[in-house]
Amino acid sequence: MRIWDQVDKTDTRYTKDAKVGGQQITSLNGTAMIMKATEVFGPAGFGFGWTVIEERFDKGAEMFVGEGDKRASLGFELNHTVKILFWAKVDGERGQFEQYGCTPYLYKSKYGTTTDGEAPKKSLTDAIKKSLSMLGFSADVFLGMFDDRDYVQQRQEEQAIEQAVDKDAEIAKQQQDRLDYIKSVIDNMQGAQTPHELKKIHDVAVRQLTLRKDEKGAARISLEWKKLSEPKQESAA
Template identity: 45%
Template sequence: MSDNTRIWDQVNTTDPSATNNFTGMGGFKGTAIKPTYLMRKATEVFGPCGEGWGWTVLEDRFDEGGPLQAPTKEWPDAPRINAKLHTLKIELWYLGKGGQKCTVQHYGHTPFVLLQQGKIITDWEAAKKSLTDAIGKCLQPLGFAADIHMGMFDDAAYVEAVRDEVALEKAEDKVEEEERQKQARLDYIQSVVDLLKGAQSANELKKIHDVAVKKLAARNDNKAVTRIAREYDEQRPRFQKEAA
């Protein structure tokens, strides 16, 4: 851990149980982080909120957007209703080295008046959501949940590896959890070896190899990668003879 990344290295890995998958506008899919989880991580690193870290609201406003409803030929008396966006700018502060007060500024945004499933609605929790958004954005440059922001949660093998790390960290009986994970590792390696031996084509053989190596590499399990590679090399001649 370098001095420059002393905070980042403590908070960049995210517990998968503190996340939710979501589908946004235009079908965009992503991973959302539970706000309370981020606040707990901040408390672990900086101290209690209000003592070791906190925030100050710098701006609080509503911005008007485009029309959601306007008069038409069919409804000339229709009231004009525009979309509204709640915007909050905060300054997040935390106590750094030697008790120095450090700050990060960012905005949070939430639709206040919006069109949802063909109806114009008002979100009365917009202010709370904007604050949550702003806090998360201020924590992001410090490295909080960096693995999500870097797209690493798109890799199922990475998420599975982190899930096991967290399970070991939380386990009441760490020895028992370690043994469970060791056995699961051995079972997985043996299952891959069996699949390689039973492959019916060169393409199938390579696909089995590549998927397993990717999963094991996410865990930095070089011994297992070497074992799978050795079995792969032993099986390849079967299909080279067929091709000849």
């Protein structure tokens, strides 16, 4: 896991939300992944690299236009596929494995049939990114952790410290933000109108603080929740 642990966390600056096949995904910047691989293995072609060993166009579903008697075939979709042999050197020893990359080339869009002239380049980038993912690169994205906005926020805070000119000032700012957040949660809990609302505020805050490894903050919120949840004792007459 030595390499995996070096590369599993993704720099949020090099990601963006994208929609592929109707699904919302986190898109990774291919150049950023190559840059990270260069840090770990050395320059492409020296410490790591790839060879295209197969390239083809695969027939997809048939495309139609019109309805009923006017329905006509536009032909079949075509998907570009490339297979590469990816290699990397670790402690002077070269390892290798195969991986695929795929991209729609001919498909139906709202404009009719559309072709993507950059499909071969995209397929190769896809194959390289998938190869790097097998070594742990950006594992947090491939494991679905970027679907959790709290995780993304945590990564952004960690990066802000790493990239800050004045790290002490950034740490102090984040510590103050933490205190302000805990205070706002307690204020909201104290103003909760029902036990259900109180529990919901508690659960969301504890989850966020636990994700940020702030055990003391989570414990403070839980202590306040228990205090507010206790039945109020009627004053003695």
